[in-house]
Amino acid sequence: MREDKVAILAGSYSLAMILGALFFQYVLGVLPCEMCHWQRWPHDGAIVAGLGGVILYYTRVIDRDALRLLVWIAIVMILATALIGGYQALVEWKIVAGPESCTGPRFVLSAKMDLNAPVVRCDTPAFRLFGLSLAGFNFLFSTGVALISGLLLTKVIKLPYAWAK
Numbered sequence: 001m002r003e004d005k006v007a008i009l010a011g012s013y014s015l016a017m018i019l020g021a022l023f024f025q026y027v028l029g030v031l032p033c034e035m036c037h038w039q040r041w042p043h044d045g046a047i048v049a050g051l052g053g054v055i056l057y058y059t060r061v062i063d064r065d066a067l068r069l070l071v072w073i074a075i076v077m078i079l080a081t082a083l084i085g086g087y088q089a090l091v092e093w094k095i096v097a098g099p100e101s102c103t104g105p106r107f108v109l110s111a112k113m114d115l116n117a118p119v120v121r122c123d124t125p126a127f128r129l130f131g132l133s134l135a136g137f138n139f140l141f142s143t144g145v146a147l148i149s150g151l152l153l154t155k156v157i158k159l160p161y162a163w164a165k
Contacts, residue, residue, distance in 0.1 A: 003067045004054050006153045010074040011050025013145045014043040017081075017138065024134065033122040034102040035088040039138055042081035049074040071153055078146040085138030091123050092133050098122045 021040060024030040032040075053070030056062045062070075091098035102122035125133030132140070 003064055003071055003153065004057055006149050007050045007054045007057075007067060007071045007074065009050075009152070010071060010078060010145065010149050011047050011052075011054065013141075014046035014050065014074070014078060014081075017141070018043050018047065021134075030126045030134075031120045033120040035084065035091070035098070035122045035135070039081045039084045039088070039135065042077040042084070046074040046077040046081075049077060068153070071149070075146050075149050075153070078142050078149070082139050082142035082146060085135045085142060088122060088135035089133060089139055092125050092135065094123065 018040060021032070021036070025032055049070045053062070053067050053074070056070075057064070057067040087096070088098070090096045099122065102120070125135070127133070129137075
């Protein structure tokens with residue numbers, strides 16, 4: 001499959017995940033914890049590598065080999081956010097210990113703290129759907145998209161001819 005299609009897939013997926021997270025935060029009022037913010041950074045990188053790479057390729061600033069490298073970077077970034085999401089899901093299920101900064105004691109006074117800010121714990125999901133939190137869904141979807149993107153890029157699997165043009 002052409003590299004530009006996989007770049008669009010990877011970049012668009014990460015853009016959709018970021019827009020979804022912002023919708024949950026600002027429209028539905030689901031406040032993100034520290035680990036939720038950690039999961040957003042790799043998505044931001046995948047957007048830049050995937051969609052930015054396509055723009056550079058279509059404007060002939062980079063060649064196909066450079067685009068292929070950027071697509072692999074986007075895939076690695078999506079895998080990184082999947083791993084962070086999986087780690088947070090394990091923290092939420094109390095299988096592993098999370099970082100003390102967001103799973104430790106609720107009331108630790110520090111000179112740098114905003115005492116009016118709400119406390120959002122990483123080990124307590126805001127809600128679950130089918131038993132999974134948003135971090136769990138990020139793990140599943142990001143792993144799937146990274147796997148499919150990698151297989152498409154290496155031509156292990158192929159999409160129908162009309163899509164591959």
